[in-house]
Amino acid sequence: MQHHTEKKRLITGILVFGIFTAFLWLIKGIELLTGTSFSFLGIKPLEISGLTGILFAPLLHADVAHLTANSAPLFLLGAALVYYYRSESFKLTALLWLVTGAWVWLLARGNGVHIGASGLVYALAAFHFTSGIIRREPRLMAFSMLVIFLYGSMVWGFFPDFFPKRNISWESHLMGAVAGIVIAIFYRDKGPQARKYEWEEESDDDPDDSGLPWRTNTDPKPAEPEPEHHDRKDPEILYDYKP
Numbered sequence: 001m002q003h004h005t006e007k008k009r010l011i012t013g014i015l016v017f018g019i020f021t022a023f024l025w026l027i028k029g030i031e032l033l034t035g036t037s038f039s040f041l042g043i044k045p046l047e048i049s050g051l052t053g054i055l056f057a058p059l060l061h062a063d064v065a066h067l068t069a070n071s072a073p074l075f076l077l078g079a080a081l082v083y084y085y086r087s088e089s090f091k092l093t094a095l096l097w098l099v100t101g102a103w104v105w106l107l108a109r110g111n112g113v114h115i116g117a118s119g120l121v122y123a124l125a126a127f128h129f130t131s132g133i134i135r136r137e138p139r140l141m142a143f144s145m146l147v148i149f150l151y152g153s154m155v156w157g158f159f160p161d162f163f164p165k166r167n168i169s170w171e172s173h174l175m176g177a178v179a180g181i182v183i184a185i186f187y188r189d190k191g192p193q194a195r196k197y198e199w200e201e202e203s204d205d206d207p208d209d210s211g212l213p214w215r216t217n218t219d220p221k222p223a224e225p226e227p228e229h230h231d232r233k234d235p236e237i238l239y240d241y242k243p
Contacts, residue, residue, distance in 0.1 A: 013082030054101035119172030126180025
C-alpha cells in the first residue's frame, strides 16, 4: 500500500510540473510565432506597473536558451516537491513563487525588467537542501546531496561579474535562495520527518537470561510451606540418663 501511494505521488509530481514546464514552452512558442514579447509583464522594481511581474515573471523567458536552462531543474525540483510534501506542495510553490517575486520587486535594481523562472528554481533548490539538513530525514538528505551535485554551480549565479556578456538577474537568484531557506525553516514541521524510535524500558518483572523474573528487596518473601499433618502421633523422644 505504501509503495503504491509513493508511486502515485511521484506520477502526480511528474505530471504537474511536466505540464507546467510544457506551458512555459507554449508561451515562448507563441512569442516566437507571433514575433512579440511578453517581457513587459516582468518585474519592474519599485514601480506599480511592475507588481504584475510578481505573478507573471516566472512564466517569461528572454530566449530559448534561457528557457532551456531553467526547464530541467524546474521540472526535477518541482516534481520532488509534490512527491515529498504531498498536499503542502501547492502552498509551498505559491509561497516560494510570490515571496521571491515580491522581494525582487522591493530590493532589485530599478533600471531593468526581471523575467524568468530562475528565481523559482533557486527557491526550490534552497528549500530542498535546507529541509534535508534541518529535518535529518534520510531521503531528503539524499535528495539534498543530489541537488548539490547537479546544481551546485548555481551559486555562481549570485555573481553577475562572472557573466559580463549576459544580463543575469542575480537579484532573482539571491532572493529565491533566501526565500527557500526561510520557508524551509518556517515549514520544518510539515512534510517528511526523521523517524523516531521508541525503546521500551525493561520493567522489574522482565525475565532475566535464566527465564526467571527479577526480584527486588521490596518483593514479598514467598510463603513458607505449611508442615504436613499426619494422623500418627509424633514419636517420644528418649534420653539416655545415667545417674
